Amino acid sequence: MIFGRVKPLDAILATAEKKSLHRSLGAFQLTMLGIGAVIGTGIFVLTAEAAQKAGPGMLLSFIIAGVVCALAALCYSEMSSMVPVSGSAYTYSYAVMGELVAWMVGWALILEYAIAAGAVSVGWSGYVVGLIENAFHIDIPNALVRGPSDGGIVNLPAMGIAGLVTWLLVIGTKESAAVNAVLVTIKVAALTLFCVLALPVINMEHFTPFMPLGFGGVSAAAASIFFAYVGFDAVSTAAEETKNPQRNMPIGLIGSLGICTLFYLLVASGVIGSVGATPVTGPSGEALAPGSAELASQCSAIGEAAVVCSKEALAWTLREIGWPQVGNLIGLAAGLALPSVILMMMFGQTRIFFVMSRDGLLPAVLSKVHPKFHTPHVITVLTGIFVALFSAFFPVGVLADISNSGTLFAFAMVAIAVMVLRRTDPDRHRPFRTPAVNIIAPIAAIGCAYLFYSLSLYTKALFFGWAVVGFFVYFFYSRGHSHVGRGIIDVHEDDKDAPPLPVPPIT
16 A cells, blocks of 8 residues: 555654754754744734734634644644654654655645745835835835736845845855844844834724624634744754754744744734724725735725735834834844745755655755755755745735645644554654643644635635645656655664665555
């Protein structure tokens, strides 16, 4: 059976030992990387997207998404500390549920990381363009800074930042992490300043009606907002480059998530209470989808006098409450800080491709490591090209929802993998154990399924279409080149004289 192609955990660890990346990251760096990945588009950009779907009820959306993400983080912490290698959900699925499921998870993670990096690039472009226009009183043509569905032709700034981040990742992980730590500091300082200025002028009347589009709108916003929490998953892909991963991975994962959730609720409250978060509706009162041509047209008709119409929600909010220069400063901070999110998304994508290539499911050239920088430079450059193309032609809301579909599938598989492995390999050393795993893991999986169901029909159709393409690629290339399928399984150097590890029969 294809599902029988399970790669033993010992073999996974041996493969990483033989062809490993350089271990240079500690607990503090991992936490900074996690904050850098999580705090970003969700606050600076998706706040407007969530307001259009849920109004003030987006606070509840943040909580729902955060709870599901926290439960998934506990499952990730056990798996990443027990299996400290690159590959994230892909690697865990390979060890527990077999090659086909692992391939589909890895295929879905392309939606999570590459498209997410494109979404953040678009968000960065919105803030930088807004900053330039407001600080220097010039008007940049929309044709050059927006995609086709958003009233433009091509988003050149988004393409440019994607290229810059690609170059930074090729230089090396340690250098990337050092730059990221500086950017995270700037980002946290900017968000703290926003809270100091916006929270004191909250008007409680802006919180009513709390759910103008009903609980369905809250659920839809939660499904979109989940995009803002996926950074911790990118941290788990850095396990193979982490010093003492059994200790440092759980600290980086859970610590970064807790800090980021607090910022999300505070900043969202500041936006709602100070300027309001009423969704913009169509001429007949119908709800308009974020990122749609209809919403762009309606916002143009009302002069973009609503936070849901803004491409730079936090900077726009501060300008509206009488702090135009500070608003520009927030825009500058976002322009400096959002690249850290792009960096982590692309970091995660390249490491997953690296491991899939190392397993034979993708061409071997993709796992080639640069002799000087010790990074998988080939796949980094290829990923950068695709991210630049995504960001050039699609709006942030559409990219975020598509990314979420792959993310939620992968997270659900990790939650299932934790439960299965507790039964199939109960004696394996677990430096971090998910508490009440038989309760937390099922709730995490069900929560992911609920958020996936809350995505738009268009997004779900794209996900299943992408899955069909993945099946074709697997059966026409990956299945025949798989190392496990061909009986090639690495073992530890100490066991090199021992008989090969048993391989499940291939059918």
